[in-house]
Amino acid sequence: MSDNNENWLYTISPKKRLIDLNFKEIWQYRDLVLLFVKRDIITVYKQTILGPLWYFIQPLFTSLIFTLIFNNLASIPTGNGVPAFLFNLAGITSWNYFKLCLTGTSDTFKKNQGIFGKVYFPRVVMPLSVVISNLLKFGIQLLVFICFYIYFKYFTDDADNVFPQFEIILLPVIIILMGLLGLGAGMMISSMTTKYRDLTFLLTFAVQLLMYGSAVMYPLKYFREKLPNISWLVEYNPMAVIIEAFRYMTLGQGEFSINKMLYILIISVVMFLLGLIVFNKTERSFIDTV
Numbered sequence: 227m228s229d230n231n232e233n234w235l236y237t238i239s240p241k242k243r244l245i246d247l248n249f250k251e252i253w254q255y256r257d258l259v260l261l262f263v264k265r266d267i268i269t270v271y272k273q274t275i276l277g278p279l280w281y282f283i284q285p286l287f288t289s290l291i292f293t294l295i296f297n298n299l300a301s302i303p304t305g306n307g308v309p310a311f312l313f314n315l316a317g318i319t320s321w322n323y324f325k326l327c328l329t330g331t332s333d334t335f336k337k338n339q340g341i342f343g344k345v346y347f348p349r350v351v352m353p354l355s356v357v358i359s360n361l362l363k364f365g366i367q368l369l370v371f372i373c374f375y376i377y378f379k380y381f382t383d384d385a386d387n388v389f390p391q392f393e394i395i396l397l398p399v400i401i402i403l404m405g406l407l408g409l410g411a412g413m414m415i416s417s418m419t420t421k422y423r424d425l426t427f428l429l430t431f432a433v434q435l436l437m438y439g440s441a442v443m444y445p446l447k448y449f450r451e452k453l454p455n456i457s458w459l460v461e462y463n464p465m466a467v468i469i470e471a472f473r474y475m476t477l478g479q480g481e482f483s484i485n486k487m488l489y490i491l492i493i494s495v496v497m498f499l500l501g502l503i504v505f506n507k508t509e510r511s512f513i514d515t516v
Contacts, residue, residue, distance in 0.1 A: 245499055246506050251348050258347055262355035266330075267362060281366045285322060289314040292443045302444050305479035307387030309378050312371075312477065317442040319371045320404065320472040323364040324465055325433055327408025330356035332415040332429055335508065342509075349509045350502070353413055357405045364401070375476070393482055394475040400468055406494040407464060410501030417508035440465040445473075446481055464493045 252259070289311055296302045297310035304313035331353035335342070338352055378385040419425045440463055441449065450457040460466045467486050474480035 245503060247350065247502060248348065252351055252354070255347055255351050259351050259355045259358065262352060263359040263362075266356060266359035278366075281363055282370055285315060285318045285367050285370060288318050292318070296443045302448060305445060305477075307385065308477055308479050309382075309384045309388075312374055312378050312385065312388070313473070313479070314443055315371050315374055316473050316476055317469050319364070319367045320400075320469050321437060321440060321442045321465065322367060323360060323401070324404045324408045324468070325437070326360040326363065327357050327405055328412045328415075329429065329433060330360060331409055331412025333419065333426070334413070334416040334505075335420050336416070336426070350505065353409055353416070353505070356412075357409050361401070361405065371476070387478070389478045391475050391478055391482075393471075396487070397472075397475055399487070400471055400475070403490050403494040404465075404468055406498040407468075407490075410494070410497035410499070413501035413505040414497075417504045420508060436463075436465065439463055441469050445479070446470050464490045 292314040293310045297304060297314075304310045334349075334353050334356075342349065375385075375388070379388060415425055415429060439460055441460055446460060446466060449460050467481075467490050470480040471482045471486065471490075472480070474482040
């Protein structure tokens with residue numbers, strides 16, 4: 227018996243630790259992660275006419291509509307010398323990555339119950355693959371933002387006061403924190419939807435409300451001036467802090483401080499760990515309830 231045990235490639239045992247994230251096992255399944263990433267990227271726009279062009283169309287049209295409604299119609303300012311379209315595109319680009327990570331991982335158990343019930347692999351690789359595939363989509367939309375930045379900066383007179391700040395070197399940190407935040411929240415929602423299906427319908431509505439409370443289409447300073455009594459709702463929203471920091475790094479407009487960076491770091495790590503704990507606990511018994 228002992229000789230046979232020495233020949234096993236993997237040993238599956240019940241998880242006992244509260245926080246269980248086996249990096250070695252995830253690395254062993256890296257080919258599966260890449261397969262899921264490839265599936266997410268290719269199948270999303272399969273059998274569509276415009277295909278990958280939707281990666282460009284969605285943020286551009288959303289930014290255009292925000293510009294018409296919030297800036298032209300409602301006259302919401304965007305800061306000194308910042309084109310409204312570029313302001314909104316910066317907000318949409320950063321918001322989209324968080325939103326896609328959240329919504330993409332929030333139905334992990336329900337969406338994959340068939341494969342989860344048939345074969346073993348670390349379940350956490352599924353939401354991880356969603357975050358990685360969305361990182362590629364974020365890269366494409368960031369490239370679109372850079373192209374429009376160059377256009378407004380060097381081919382128009384509308385962005386003379388727009389300059390990237392030195393703090394842009396922290397942009398990778400911001401991106402990682404957005405991924406952690408979306409992954410943690412998504413894993414928690416995915417675990418809860420195995421019992422409470424109402425959350426599936428509530429999620430779309432909640433994400434839409436959260437966008438309005440995340441300073442995507444207005445500066446945090448403007449909200450604070452107009453609604454000082456409830457400004458804390460936006461000021462303590464981690465995504466509002468991230469979007470303000472993203473605008474500050476890329477456009478020089480917004481709010482940024484090391485204390486706020488530490489705040490979103492703590493919130494993101496805590497959210498991820500809570501999501502991981504709930505996810506690991508749910509994966510042991512979800513197949514009986516989903």
